Amino acid sequence: MLDLTKLTRQMQGLSQHLTQEATASRQRLENAQKYFQEACKSQQKFVKVQEKWRDRILFANATPVEPLHTCIDIPVPPKIHTVVATDGSQIAPNHHEIAYCYLLNIGRVVLHYGQNRHPLLDSLPEIFYRPEDLYVSRQWGIKTEEWMSYRRTASEAVVLSELAKNVKATLTDDIPALAMVDGSLIYWFLDQLPFDAREQILPPILEAWEExxxxKIPLMGYLSASRSIEGMNFLRLLACPHNTPDCVSFCPNQMEKLPCKAFETLRDTTLWSTQLKPGQRSPLWRSNSRILDLYDEQRIYFCYVHVGAEIARIEVPAWVAENTAMFDLALGLMLAQVQKGYGYPVAIAEAHNQAVVRGGDRSRFFALLERQMIKAGLRNVGTSYKEARKRGSIA
Incomplete structure (x- = not known):
């Protein structure tokens, strides 16, 4: 039980700390705005510097592919359209449960607008219990719980592709469709995976995107409350105190003391909240994350959109970003989803609701599993004493 009385004094210190942080953040923003104005005047110069020294720069930085001062109004989408989304949830393996296994549940949503068609809202559960599913990751030093989340990411992409293709086959050519996922299309965790492990996760995702x-169904990743600083890091090139941004030679183990760190903790969304009006997007950026070298032609581009309630980061593959008509249409459909969802895309929210495994679902899952095990002739079926004791209290 949480003792709120004992927390009171700590809360006072927290509020003072947050006040100081707010003041420092405003100062960083003012500093960043100055560099932003300078970057608008000499954008191509620093893009060339970035390209020349990219292998010597130690911080992740994106490349603007449109003028930095770009603020474009997002077009109104057609009334007749379809939006597809998936999201995933899971039941993690637990040695104290009646059986050591895990479950992935992928929520599926198809919303038709202006077509007088019923929506699809369901989920696809899959249970993993074989040794090759539970213990294959041990050879790479990856915990089963972590491997489960990686498998879920791949499953979300595969199910989304299959669902979108099936839906597209029922639509006429003049009805646009959009495939959406919650979160980033840049899977940072892949960078830490061994080659063999990565080969089981990334290829199915890229194949799904290629499908x-x-x-011709645009794919979009929607990031709410994004913490990315890739755009701000481009401005660090202007703040570099050296003639060339050669971090490897000039700044080994000194990054904490340099002027280019002055606004590093400032998020991209903070800057763009001062530039964009509701319904506008920022310029397109090309992410230069090293993990994208594994994506082949599926490089990831992003922009920021003022959706009304917040500044959202929108990510798309290169084949969407390079098709201006497709990209503009996809942004319009996205913004309509946010408006229908009162600040968050309704299709993604519903996909999450279909996927999420609540406490009652978990109990019913293990109850069903217990009946099947008893029916199969197994004895002494039940949770561990530790688990049983934690679920009840005599205090």
């Missing part, structure tokens, strides 16, 4: 490309 969407062939079906």
């Amino acid at each position: 969407l490309r062939e079906a």
Whole structure:
């Protein structure tokens, strides 16, 4: 039980700390705005510097592919359209449960607008219990719980592609469709995976994206409350105190003391909240994350959109970003989803609701599993004493 009385004094210190942080953040923003104005005047110069020294720069930084001062109004989408989304949840393996296994549940949503068609809202559960599913990751030093989340990411992409293709086959050519996922399309965790482990996760995702490309269904990742600083890091090139941004030679183990760190903790969304009006997007950026070298032609581009309630980061593959008509249409459909969802895309929210495994679902899952085990002739089926004791209290 949480003792709120004992927390009171700590809360006072927390409020003072947050006040100081707010003041420092405003100062960083003012500093960043100055560099931003300078960057607008000499953008191509620093893009060339970035390209020349990219292998010597130690911080992740994106490349603007449109003028930095770009603020474009997002077009109104057609009334007749379809939006597809998936999201995933899971039941993690637990040695104290009646059986050591895990479950992935992928929520599926298809919303038709202006077509007088019923929506699809359901989920696809899959249970993993074989040794090759539970213990294959041990050879790479990856915990089963972590491997489960990686498998879920791949499953979300595969299910989204299959669902979108099936839906597209029922639509006429003049009805646009959009495939959406919650979160980033840049899977940072892949950078830490061994080659063999990565080969089981990334190829299915890229294949699914390629199928969407062939079906001409734009793919979009929606990031709410993004903490990315890739755009701000481009401004650090202007703040570099050296003639060239050669971090490897000039700044080994000194990054904490340099002027280019002055606004590093400032998020991209903070800057763009001062530039964009509701319904506008920022310029397109190309992410230069090293993990994207594994994506082949599926490089990731992003922009920021003022959706009304917040500044959202929108990510798309290169084949969407390079098709201006497709990209503009996708942004319009996205913004309509946010408006229908009162600040968050309704399709993604519903996909999450379909996927999420609540306490009652978990109990019913293990009850069903217990019946099947008893039916199969197994004895002494039940949770550990530790688990049983934690679920009840005599205090």
